[in-house]
Amino acid sequence: QITLKESGPALVKPTQTLTLTCIVSGFSLSTNGVRVGWIRQPPGKALEWLALISWDDDKRYSPSLKTKLTITQDTSKNQVVLTVTNVDPVDTATYYCAHRPSGYDSPFDYWGPGILVTVSS
Amino acid sequence: SYVLTQPPSVSVAPGKTARIICGGNNIGSKSVHWYQQRPGQAPVLVIYHDRDRPSGIPERFSGSNSGNPATLTISRVEVGDEADYYCQVWDRTSDLYVFGSGTKVTVL
Numbered sequence: 331q332i333t334l335k336e337s338g339p340a341l342v343k344p345t346q347t348l349t350l351t352c353i354v355s356g357f358s359l360s361t362n363g364v365r366v367g368w369i370r371q372p373p374g375k376a377l378e379w380l381a382l383i384s385w386d387d388d389k390r391y392s393p394s395l396k397t398k399l400t401i402t403q404d405t406s407k408n409q410v411v412l413t414v415t416n417v418d419p420v421d422t423a424t425y426y427c428a429h430r431p432s433g434y435d436s437p438f439d440y441w442g443p444g445i446l447v448t449v450s451s
Numbered sequence: 452s453y454v455l456t457q458p459p460s461v462s463v464a465p466g467k468t469a470r471i472i473c474g475g476n477n478i479g480s481k482s483v484h485w486y487q488q489r490p491g492q493a494p495v496l497v498i499y500h501d502r503d504r505p506s507g508i509p510e511r512f513s514g515s516n517s518g519n520p521a522t523l524t525i526s527r528v529e530v531g532d533e534a535d536y537y538c539q540v541w542d543r544t545s546d547l548y549v550f551g552s553g554t555k556v557t558v559l
Contacts, residue, residue, distance in 0.1 A: 367548065377486075377494065377537055379548040390546055393452060426493055435541050437484035437499040444493050 332356035334366075334427050334442035341448050348414040348449075352427030352442060359405045360385055363432020366410045368401065370423040371444075378423075382430065383410060417449045453542040455551035462557045463528045471554045472520040473538030481540045483521040485514060488553075489534045497536075498523060525556070533558045 338350040350368070357364060367382040381401040382390045391399050400413045414421060424446045428438035456474040463469040473483060483501050486494035496505050498514035501521065511526045525532055538551040 369550070376553045377488075377539075377550040379539075379550060382548065390548075392547065393545075435482040435500070435543070437496050437539065438486075438494075439496050439499070439505065441493040441495070 332429055332440045334429060334440060336425060336427055336442045336445040338425075338445055338447065340446065341450065342417055343451050344418055344449055345416055348417050348421070348447060350412045350414075350425055350427075350445065350447070352410040352412070354408050354410065354427075354429070357429065359403050359408060359410070361432070365430040366403070367428050367430055367438060368410075368412045369426045369428060369438070371426070372420070372423045380425075381412060419449045421447070422449045423447060452545070452547070453540070453549050455538055455540065455549055457536075457538060457551040457554045459552070460555045460557065462559055463525075464559045465528055465530060467528055469525040469528050469532070469556055471523040471525075471536050471538075471556065473522070473551050474520040475540065475549075477519075478521050478540070479516055479518045481516075481542070483514065483516050484539045485512075485523045486537045486539065487532075487534045488537065494537065528556075528558055530558050532556060 333355050342348050364385045368380040381399050383401045398415050403410045424444040426444045427442045429440040485498040487497045488494045497508050497512050501516035502514045513524045515522050535553045537553045
């Protein structure tokens with residue numbers, strides 16, 4: 331079955347770079363049409379889509395955060411990595427990675443449990 | 452950028468019907484997905500492509516999108532349905548993904 335799991339630091343200091351890793355299983359990142367996205371949720375607030383990477387290495391970013399985000403994948407390690415540069419306390423959130431299957435306009439059908447990241451000095 | 456609007460909260464008695472709306476410009480031309488998020492848990496897909504249910508989701512959950520707004524309907528509401536619900540679309544014009552502001556469903 332499809333599973334995803336996020337890992338990374340629980341606490342980072344302002345101005346540092348945050349690196350989050352999503353380990354996936356039950357599917358291949360190189361399967362035609364497959365995509366993995368990152369979504370975050372500040373405490374008590376709504377979900378916010380951040381970035382998405384496709385099987386062919388195509389990448390999409392939220393326009394409001396484009397300059398801070400980089401998404402990459404290592405298909406041999408079944409992992410997707412998101413980096414967030416120059417973090418600020420407003421970047422405090424639970425970060426989720428999610429699987430988007432092939433197919434036109436498909437949803438995020440499987441999600442990782444999420445990782446809470448706090449930005450504080 | 453594309454915006455999805457949801458009411459902050461909906462209250463419903465057990466056994467009754469809850470309707471959660473999701474508004475957006477020309478939303479009827481888009482495919483709407485709905486997610487349930489219980490406290491402290493990751494979101495779970497409950498409706499995709501406006502009205503389809505993933506396996507394991509009860510038939511009590513249904514969706515429609517024949518115009519503005521799109522609607523998630525929960526029939527015969529149970530205490531376990533108490534959660535936040537989010538709508539989501541893919542804006543094909545910009546190739547970006549948008550989530551609604553979320554609706555908290557409280558079972559009285």
